[in-house]
Amino acid sequence: MKVYKAGEKSKAICNDCASLVTTTFTYRDVPFDDGKGLVKDVMASVCDQCDRVVALPAQSTPAVRRSREIADVSLEVMLSASDMELLDLATWRIDPDSGLRLRKPLLAYYIQRLLGDPAAIARLQAKSSTRISTAAKAMKIPKRRLSMKFAPKTDASMRELMKASGLNKSHLIRGIVHEIEDDLVRPQNPKNLQKLREIAMVVVA
């Protein structure tokens, strides 16, 4: 991606001059991409003949892009206390000081990763239903509420996993928790721990 500095020259078609003109990159107030309102001082390519903005370089896209407020989607599931312990053990192993802050990013990371893994559906189906021993069934395992808000993209990915696996939300989350258990809780030296620690540093910063 070419990044321009103020004063650099280029060529572009100017609609007002109806010709190929030389342009100069400089800071101008330009409209937001939805046409409502102006963004101040954005790098633009300006016609040397008529002084109109003829183009915006890629580096100006974030500034003119009107951020659309998209509401987060709540996730509420009941997990057994033991599943919640596994999730919190995994986040604790990634970063002991993160408290509850890594629950959501860890689940979101797994949701995206599992969606890209063709073998994941069968694994999730298996892991969502097993591991409740007869002894545990006989005892009353307390339930815990897992409550968080996902970005719409994560929610959509979770729904795709639900559809592909035929699992409801709480079974899917349970399957994911057991996947996390196998990756991060049970191994002596979990494979992805260093990578997850790096992600965690960004997330809990």
Ligand SMILES: [Zn+2]
């Ligand atoms: Zn012009």
